[in-house]
Amino acid sequence: MPGGTFVAGHRGMVGSAILRQLQARRERVITRSRGELDLSDQKAVREFLTAERPEAIILAAAKVGGIHANNTYPAEFLYENLMIEANVIHAAHLAGVDRLLFLGSSCIYPRDVAQPMSEHALLTGVLEATNEPYAIAKIAGIKLCESYNRQYGRDYRSVMPTNLYGPGDNYHPENSHVLPALMRRFHEAKRDGASTVTIWGTGAPRREFLHVDDMAEASLYVLNLDRRIYTANTEPMLSHINVGTGKDVSITELAGMVAEVTGFDGAIEFDTSKPDGTPRKLMDVSRLSAMGWSHSIPLAEGIASTYAWYVANAGDLRYV
Numbered sequence: 001m002p003g004g005t006f007v008a009g010h011r012g013m014v015g016s017a018i019l020r021q022l023q024a025r026r027e028r029v030i031t032r033s034r035g036e037l038d039l040s041d042q043k044a045v046r047e048f049l050t051a052e053r054p055e056a057i058i059l060a061a062a063k064v065g066g067i068h069a070n071n072t073y074p075a076e077f078l079y080e081n082l083m084i085e086a087n088v089i090h091a092a093h094l095a096g097v098d099r100l101l102f103l104g105s106s107c108i109y110p111r112d113v114a115q116p117m118s119e120h121a122l123l124t125g126v127l128e129a130t131n132e133p134y135a136i137a138k139i140a141g142i143k144l145c146e147s148y149n150r151q152y153g154r155d156y157r158s159v160m161p162t163n164l165y166g167p168g169d170n171y172h173p174e175n176s177h178v179l180p181a182l183m184r185r186f187h188e189a190k191r192d193g194a195s196t197v198t199i200w201g202t203g204a205p206r207r208e209f210l211h212v213d214d215m216a217e218a219s220l221y222v223l224n225l226d227r228r229i230y231t232a233n234t235e236p237m238l239s240h241i242n243v244g245t246g247k248d249v250s251i252t253e254l255a256g257m258v259a260e261v262t263g264f265d266g267a268i269e270f271d272t273s274k275p276d277g278t279p280r281k282l283m284d285v286s287r288l289s290a291m292g293w294s295h296s297i298p299l300a301e302g303i304a305s306t307y308a309w310y311v312a313n314a315g316d317l318r319y320v
């Protein structure tokens with residue numbers, strides 16, 4: 001039966017949060033696991049979307065990871081993300097799907113861009129070297145959406161989230177992002193009675209964090225926004241929208257918050273031989289605010305609820 005929303009990547013942190021919200025709204029949702037549909041297979045994706053003919057697509061599928069993963073697997077991060085987005089966006093057009101939401105990343109902006117980062121900063125400078133392949137893939141996704149809109153009149157939109165966290169995150173000891181990595185490290189230090197926890201870098205970089213449930217809400221808000229309102233707040237070749245809180249904290253401050261939530265009362269040390277990454281990443285969220293949306297989950301509250309989830313699911317090897 002045609003119709004419904006296809007959530008690509010529904011088992012990931014963001015995709016699963018979007019799926020929960022769609023299900024709570026009792027909307028028809030279409031999903032496929034990686035075993036059922038390989039999004040890097042052009043023929044399979046085209047046949048699937050032609051048969052299903054969803055009313056809308058949310059493209060949340062991606063290969064993601066932190067600094068270590070990006071540095072270690074640059075070829076996979078570039079190739080896999082390019083293939084996924086190219087296949088889904090092009091097949092959506094061929095299948096006559098008019099509405100699509102592409103999920104990008106704040107890493108699309110130049111390393112030394114003025115803060116907070118405006119949508120206008122795209123392609124104005126050199127990218128951060130540690131995640132350049134991933135960023136290039138996400139920039140390509142934005143431009144694919146803009147190009148199909150311009151050439152074929154599609155309504156393909158892009159949202160660029162800041163650093164996300166929450167239930168379903170990746171807690172791998174090497175390949176995870178900063179907040180889940182800290183959460184696991186402090187949890188294990190508290191459990192094992194360790195006296196110190198060592199953190200990569202100097203602790204000086206500043207990062208912005210958005211709870212994944214807020215991101216899911218923002219994604220559906222932007223997807224369903226009246227086209228006239230969306231186009232009034234964007235430009236034909238600058239149509240992506242930043243999603244964040246507009247507030248940031250230093251890695252040192254973040255570590256202190258995680259230590260408090262986990263109950264770790266030892267010393268925090270910094271391994272300055274490890275890379276810091278981008279000095280600061282703060283989103284300018286004025287465009288989305290003008291459209292009528294803002295976040296609702298404070299960082300301290302979100303960290304506490306996420307840690308409770310982590311403790312409850314720590315036995316599941318998928319997350320540890």
